[in-house]
Amino acid sequence: MKTNTLLISFLLFMNISSASACINTYVFDLGSEGLSKQQALDKIKERSKKFKTHEELNDYGVLLIYAHQYDKAIQTFKSIENSHPNLAKTAANLGTAYELKGDSVKAKYWIQQGMKRDPNIHQGSEWIHVKILDAQLNQQKDKTWIQKNDVLGLDFGKDVAPKAKVKTIKFENHSYNLEKILVHSEIQMDQRLRFVNQDPIAAQIVFNMGNIEAYLMQNDLQTITSLFDVADMSGYADPDFLRKRVNYLNTSKWYAFKHKIIYSFKRLFGMI
Structure with a gap:
């Protein structure tokens, strides 16, 4: 598929460490x-x-x-x-x-x-690649699979405010927390988005990158919402819900207050 240069430019802005995932x-x-x-x-x-x-x-x-x-x-x-x-x-x-x-x-x-x-x-990070391939195989059997399942097994709920119902993913003999999942997702998506345009599987992973960032509050709000924009442009399976979540992040005074306090605290103590 045609490479979407806008998506590539955004992920490069995210300071992803591996240019060839x-x-x-x-x-x-x-x-x-x-x-x-x-x-x-x-x-x-x-x-x-x-x-x-x-x-x-x-x-x-x-x-x-x-x-x-x-x-x-x-x-x-x-x-x-x-x-x-x-x-x-x-x-x-x-x-x-x-x-x-x-x-x-x-x-x-x-x-x-x-x-x-x-x-x-x-x-x-290749465990995520295997998960993506499993999702592709499931999609071949059921075209609606991506609408009913999460590629990595994450769950941030259906409320507008993302809540991490799953905080650890196990794959073979390894366990990955949300921070590690985010890093590995960045590595994998950096390369993948160079070759795909509309891909609901990749879009879901980017959507969850935004959810993780929004939940952990370890990045600025513009970067967080930009991840959701990338997911939307990449063909996320439920764009209406995605936009509701983005709208919440952009308009909720309570979330903005929490984000400012937690993000500032993490930066102050070198946690990000």
């Missing part, structure tokens, strides 16, 4: 904003077809992903897997290429392989 290079620098399809095509033309190392071949495969040549990218990463097996970056890149091609089953397999090979790949 699901795509891995060795030497080639993608820059803070990644590459457009045309930029990738131009760089592919510049590069020699002969690659001396698997690292160079990997980076060529990444260019193919940005050029939307997913079949060629998959062939490239499979070649690396055959010649240099068990590399975490290869598995993660294969998973991403398969996902962008539309094969969620193979994508999930390879993303899980990447996690097994390196549990800390993408700063340990």
Whole structure:
């Protein structure tokens, strides 16, 4: 899908630390904003077809992903897997290429392989990627799944004021609190929103990023409501409810008072 540059610019404003959440290079620098399809095509033309190392071949495969040549990218990463097996970056890149091609089953397999090979790949955020792929598979079976379920298992209620009914998510042998979920969501969404436009799964995760921020009150109000704007633009499944929550955050004097006190306290004591 066409990249939404407005969403990318916003997430960069959020000071997300990983510019390549699901795509891995060795030497080639993608820059803070990644590459457009045309930029990738131009760089592919510049590069020699002969690659001396698997690292160079990997980076060529990444260019193919940005050029939307997913079949060629998959062939490239499979070649690396055959010649240099068990590399975490290869598995993660294969998973991403398969996902962008539309094969969620193979994508999930390879993303899980990447996690097994390196549990800390993408700063340990790949569990969210697996959850996203599970959601995609559920959506294929039931187009209304996203309207009835939360991708990560979070629940901030149906009142206009977000209330965290779930404060910890368990995945395999790990537990993630709201702060960690927010950080990992930022890492994953930074890359994902470069490749998708209208995606209710990604939109729901961004919506919950806004909910977490609103609940924890560790960011300024403009940034919090901007997250909800991004979720809305990305195709959140219940836009009417989203706007009601945003309206509450923007107009509630009680919330504004609490936010000012808590946010100022956290900044004063270096908690954010």
